[in-house]
Amino acid sequence: MEPGFRLLVIDLGASSASTQVVPPSYVEHYLGGVGLVVRLLWDYCPPGADPLGPDNPLVFATGAMAGTLVPTSSKHAVAAKSPLTGFVGDSLSGGPWSLAFRRTGYSAIVVQGMAPTPTYVFIDDDTVHFRPATHLWGRGSYETEQLIRKELGDSAVRVSSIGPAGENKVRYACIGNDGTRQAGRTGLGAVMGSKRLKAIAVRGTRAVQVANHDRLVQVSIDLLKRGQGPATEKYRILGTVGNVLSLNRLGALPTNNFQRSTFPGAEAVSGEYLYQRYFRNTSACPACPIACQHNYRVTEGEYQGTRAQLDYESLFALGPLNGIASLPPILRAAQLCDELGLDTISTGVALAWAAECYQRGVLDEVDRGALHPAFGDYEALLRMLPRIATRSGLGDLLAEGVKRASASVGQGSEHWAMHAKGLELPGYEPRTLKTLALGLATGTRGGCHNRSAAYDVDMSGTVDRFRGEVGRGPLAAETEDLAATLDSLILCKFIRRCFDDLYAESARLFSLTTGLNSDAKELRRAGQRVVNLKKAFNIREGWTHQDDTLPPRLFSDPLPDGVGQGVSLGREELELMIADYYQARGWTAQGLIPEKKLRELGMGDIAAQLREVHDGHRRHNL
């Protein structure tokens, strides 16, 4: 491998680029992927930066193993200060872009500043071109990709781009690549749009070098074989959409904006029915034996011609959460979201919030054609999507995300604004999955199932999932550490069950690739470092204990039906778990990180900078 990770620093204001080397300690400490993008964000984002201003950097990085045969390693992470939460925003995407980018010889990009006019960047191995994108502005993500490939005359060029949603700074716009892959959450597409950066095109032709080639290949081939076995069956056959019926049975399928946790139309939108009726084929990220991306086509009826990929989260958000029990319009909505560059989860939650506002008579303004979201009205939902992306009419309000939208509408609509720290909640009912509730409340990027897989604890059958209690803190922290480790290595979570000893075996993969010493213990520490670093970033940006909470609905509205009937989330119950979690992390009762803890993790530099910011605040306040 090249000496260290090469970092490309792009200044859009000056149309200039420079190559730097990522300090080796960053790779040792934070591995790559999410760990690395957040570490670079810490360096390049000045405290208090406006998320949609020129100072907020947009950071991309692959993991150390990208470009090799290590299964599921070719993914990339993106980070910026989130325009949705004001805290750390980080997201992962997969697909051929990650591989092509790694093969340019770079492992990371920091994009700074703002272009004077719409621009796209083309990284052609070592050479960086700044090209006008005025003709691409307003176009959908995939259309943009195709036009750029045509313009550059090479189908090997891979493109990561924003759609109209990112251009219009919809606070939950995503960054899409290869047509269907999205760095979906926390509004990173809006950051890209604020920089007038339409796309990053890459052409990489270099071979990635690793420390121990032969051993790495051997282990990779073994893992490829394991990845075709029972450990990945869930993701290979039905895909995550199989969750619809199981979560419905568990009383954990958020329906009608979390008004209930079972959906009468669940059968009609089940993964099983989807497979039987609309399944076409699957697609994989590079070097992945699982191929989790399920592609569907609608070949008849009103939505004939629809081609979309769908996973559980998109299905829940555009379906049950909005009371929609018909698959063709859900598939059409998913396709539209990909084209427009909208995060399906946040979009679905925003529309469900609006539907409830109308249901309760809180909102009465309607869009052209007397259009307003209503539960079960899929035509309204479909017609609202472009309005959100272009911020027209009611779409402008919804483009702000439910936290801001409910604050501006008021009239109690905060009660059903389903977010944590401003990030809209994913498709799991926190009242019947209490460990998950803890994970959602404390997560550094807000309400997210990917950075804290605490629902795994609830589903394990070893705890009472209807009750939050002491002991969940360490369990939630453990799932969070594991996610941080995998997201930084990068290895996909879907391959996690293919390992006998996940930490030890993935440490070996990391060592064989980088030549750095690593073992299970060191890798666990790296995961903890990443979680602490993200928390430190949030503290730097003004986080307080009050931010670790969940929407009022979950506390005061008991579930009306299903196995969770009558269950709500107690404020004390959540506080108890949060205190337990802080303790498990070695944080103070107020959730702050003691300097000692950071030093213990070898993060003395972060501790010192955090103190500086604190002292600055204090001086300022005096």
Next chain:
Amino acid sequence: MAIAAITCNPALCTGCQVCEFACALAKAKSFDLEIARIRTARPEPDQAVSIACRLCPSPPCVASCPRDALSQDPAKGIILLNKARCSGCGWCIEACEFGAIAMDPSTKSVVICDLCPDLPKPRCLELCPQQALSLSSPAQTAGRNRDRAARRELASP
């Protein structure tokens, strides 16, 4: 034995590029996908297919070479390269309608699938996680397609 080329079933291909990795490993013990003799094309985000030399019975690449560097093995149908004659002009690359010929920048000559003669079967076939690749003669491919067509026909009311 009939001439059999590496054939990809697009219904099974996920675009994972493991075949490209397998080829680069077999031919260069590296992750240099630029010299892979099999390449994955992705005409649509939800469609992929891997393509290697078709072993055409009247190969345009051989006909196009101005230096007679290419010839066809009469038994196996693979395209043989006389490296000393190849100037790297790339005319064969232009002639190949399948994009199955690549330029190796390090040797400045072209590379084409040789079906891994030293291995029990081509490495890409061995590693494809979806069993999307097979060695098929035109007759075998036609037979498979006939079976499929018959199944469709019989299944329809």
